[in-house]
Amino acid sequence: MNLRLKILLTLIAVFSLYVVIDAAIQQLVIFPRFVSLEQREASQNLYRCQQAIQRDIENLDFFVHDCAAWDDLHEFTADPTRRVGAERYIDTMFRDTNLNLLAVVDTDGNVLHRSFRNVGDSEPLDSVVFPAVQWPLTHPLLQHKSTDGPPHSSSIGGLLMTEYGPIQVASRPILRTGGLPPINGTLIMGRFLDEKVVKSIADQSSVAFTVTPLSVNLTPQSNGSITPQDRDVPIAITEIDDERLAVESMLLDITGQPILRTHAMVYRNITQTGRVAMRYALGSLLVAAFVVLTILLVLLQSIVISPLTHLSDRASHIGETGDLGVRVNVRRSDEFGNLARHFNGMVDNLADTQSRLIELSRRAGMSDVATGVLHNVGNVMTNVNVLSSSMSNRLEQSKLVGLKKSVDLLRANEHQMSEFLATDPRGQKLPGYICQVTDHLELEHLEILQQLQSMSTNLQHAGQILESQQKLATGAQVIESVRPKKLISDAIGMLQASLDSHDVTVSVRCGNLPEVRMDRGKVIQVLVNLIANAKDAIKDIDARNREIEIDVTLSETEELRIEVVDHGCGITPENMEKVFSSGFTTKPLGHGHGLHYCANAARQMKGSLTVHSPGAGLGASFVLSLPKNSVPEAV
Incomplete structure (x- = not known):
């Protein structure tokens, strides 16, 4: 009213x-x-x-x-x-x-x-x-x-x-x-x-x-x-x-x-005369009331309501559009004039404050992004360290030492090679041993190549993260056409060594979905964070239940929906509202930047990131929803 x-x-x-x-x-x-x-x-x-x-x-x-x-x-x-x-x-x-x-x-x-x-x-x-x-x-x-x-x-x-x-x-x-x-x-x-x-x-x-x-x-x-x-x-x-x-x-x-x-x-x-007089008195009273009411309304309209309506319209316009260039034009010397002048002064102060806040927000946004970048680079470096440690252990346990001993034995008997291979028990076993070592070294070579390729991919992703940060700082954005299945595969590949080290399996349900246009690097960063969190949530439970489920669908509204489900430690009700807050973490060595970055990245891509958990010890489900053609917003 x-x-x-x-x-x-x-x-x-x-x-x-x-x-x-x-x-x-x-x-x-x-x-x-x-x-x-x-x-x-x-x-x-x-x-x-x-x-x-x-x-x-x-x-x-x-x-x-x-x-x-x-x-x-x-x-x-x-x-x-x-x-x-x-x-x-x-x-x-x-x-x-x-x-x-x-x-x-x-x-x-x-x-x-x-x-x-x-x-x-x-x-x-x-x-x-x-x-x-x-x-x-x-x-x-x-x-x-x-x-x-x-x-x-x-x-x-x-x-x-x-x-x-x-x-x-x-x-x-x-x-x-x-x-x-x-x-x-x-x-x-x-x-x-x-x-x-x-x-x-x-x-x-x-x-x-x-x-x-x-x-x-x-x-x-x-x-x-x-x-x-x-x-x-x-x-x-x-x-x-x-x-x-x-x-x-x-x-x-x-x-x-x-x-x-x-x-x-x-x-x-x-x-009868009294009734007539009373009727005339009542009628004149009604007429007088109507006249007074009309005059009061006209005066109130011009003196009070119109200035208040003008002020309310300006305030509503500022509230709806955020346009702080609007001013109230009331040239009066009474209380409404003072209110208009104070309102204009308040809007001026708000405009100055907004300008400062925009600059501070931009700097804070860049700081948050930098924190997220460091967190994501840290994840990549963790994977690289895991791969490096795995390759180092593999090389330390390599059969190459036994092969070198066999070569040294052959060199010692090179002048009587035929007799050594024919009559010496060691020489008789040496050809078979060399064949076995060769097969093992070949398999070891392939595994090390795969780990090197994974390390290269992680290092490339680290480069993409840094490149994305540089583009974000300069306002440049790269939108690519990618298949959802390839996105999931790349994200899992970056974490494969860490997943294998904790005996975690990943099951993916993703049909033959069409290509989508989005910031591939940013989406992979979000997925890597979600999968890594899911891995951390189940790494301490029974090995038979260490499974991460990823379900990828495309809704009728052309929205890509990626759900990451684990059956790990879950989330308590009091922590549900704080999951995406900066600095909040339940990990002993965590920093609380990963999910905060993921939520901000989803909003920048005009999407959303939601979480659901029945409670502690009952697992959790994170749903990343993105439009089919996602164009990130500038920070």
């Missing part, structure tokens, strides 16, 4: 987390405030409708108060002779004020006047709530004596349930002008709380307001509580759907008993 993607994902994660937290705050903190506000507003709407009913009752009470202080009404209740004129006035007032109830009751509960009918209807209505003849003194509208304060301030008003529905009523004591006693009776007025009134209230308050009468006792009795407005009535709020709320409560009658269920349906404008 590149830096740009990491920064992008990090910024997206941070902004996403912020958006989620903001949305959670809106949903868990802000939106409940809208809901609470909406519920308060809904309760307030229902309360306003109830207050409208209460205001109607208060207005009715003000009117009753004015009428109850009318002197003619006071005289009407005190003097029956004046009732005819007063009743006409009362009837006119009843019609003009759209009342449904107007009653005048004396202090004993006797009904002096009672008008109870629908507006526009002349037929009176019967009711147990408002009797036509006698009202019980316990009627709640007659309880002015039980109220506190002066008589003119006594007021009883509220709701009562009748057979025809709820009615708004107000009651005042009948006094003289100025509210002076005595109380001659009670004036009661009322209007039905019908659908028309409820609709008018709903229209005024812009609320879908309705009332539902409850089943109550229609013979109200006073229980001493005539101020139900002081009681708190609970309000129930129910969600109808996402757009509407239902608000319910109750209205109490004069005695404080529930009489009406009030219901208001309120549209959820506040929460």
Whole structure:
């Protein structure tokens, strides 16, 4: 994952987390405030409708108060002779004020006047709530004596349930002008709380307001509580759907008993507005986040990512190609500018160091090659010494001494040669002995010639090794076409005397493979080292198992594969990785240069040298793999 993607994902994660937290705050903190506000507003709407009913009752009470202080009404209740004129006035007032109830009751509960009918209807209505003849003194509208304060301030008003529905009523004591006693009776007025009134209230308050009468006792009795407005009535709020709320409560009658269920349906404008506002807020937040994210990415791209990408590309190019001529072009005075300058300085130092290392490596390579050359020449000289020692021993044990004695004997008897050969027992045996010695000397001559030829071959190989070193030092390379079988034969021939001295046999499996092109001298040096190591690994085991196996094949990929196998001392696991290291050896008199040279030579010829061993005492297998056309690399 590149830096740009990491920064992008990090910024997206941070902004996403912020958006989620903001949305959670809106949903868990802000939106409940809208809901609470909406519920308060809904309760307030229902309360306003109830207050409208209460205001109607208060207005009715003000009117009753004015009428109850009318002197003619006071005289009407005190003097029956004046009732005819007063009743006409009362009837006119009843019609003009759209009342449904107007009653005048004396202090004993006797009904002096009672008008109870629908507006526009002349037929009176019967009711147990408002009797036509006698009202019980316990009627709640007659309880002015039980109220506190002066008589003119006594007021009883509220709701009562009748057979025809709820009615708004107000009651005042009948006094003289100025509210002076005595109380001659009670004036009661009322209007039905019908659908028309409820609709008018709903229209005024812009609320879908309705009332539902409850089943109550229609013979109200006073229980001493005539101020139900002081009681708190609970309000129930129910969600109808996402757009509407239902608000319910109750209205109490004069005695404080529930009489009406009030219901208001309120549209959820506040929460809808809150949702819209929250959506706009969330949308604006997302837009702002996108804009900020885009600006940050653009700034990061130009300020941070582009210089880092440029620096990374230059570093990758140097790492892939090794071209230390590349420089970073960042002309800035900030940290990236300092980094670019330090990077360029580091590359300059690396270039200088590389130049010195190349020179040191070349010298070290030449030193390693020289060490390998000395090692290989040492191997050749060992073979020459073995051949020389063998020939010296052969000459010391030669039959030539016996032949010389025979010649001396013949010379001593040269004047009587015939008699000596015929009669002397020594002379008689001498011809046969000379023939035997001659045959033996002839065989000895052939063996010495072969050993001299082998010595000559080893000396020629030593010359080739030195010549190869000179060519390597001057950069010259000699590629020859050779047959693999001849390569193996030449390598074995150089070591034949040493192999014979340790009773080691070599079995070669090599078909009629075609010629290959490679550095013959270098390949023979590698093979001589491998065969010599194999010989040293098996020279101390049972003579019957002293065998080296060489298997030569040509793979389908045109790769020459030479495997040298022995069944000797093997290699321990801890030494497997150190086999080809310079200076590593397990031989008492070894120097550790042979296999190191072989591995380097194989790499120079674009090949490889590998080793496998099951473990100590289980033998080892070295595999030299070379391309069919092997062109060595310069050191």
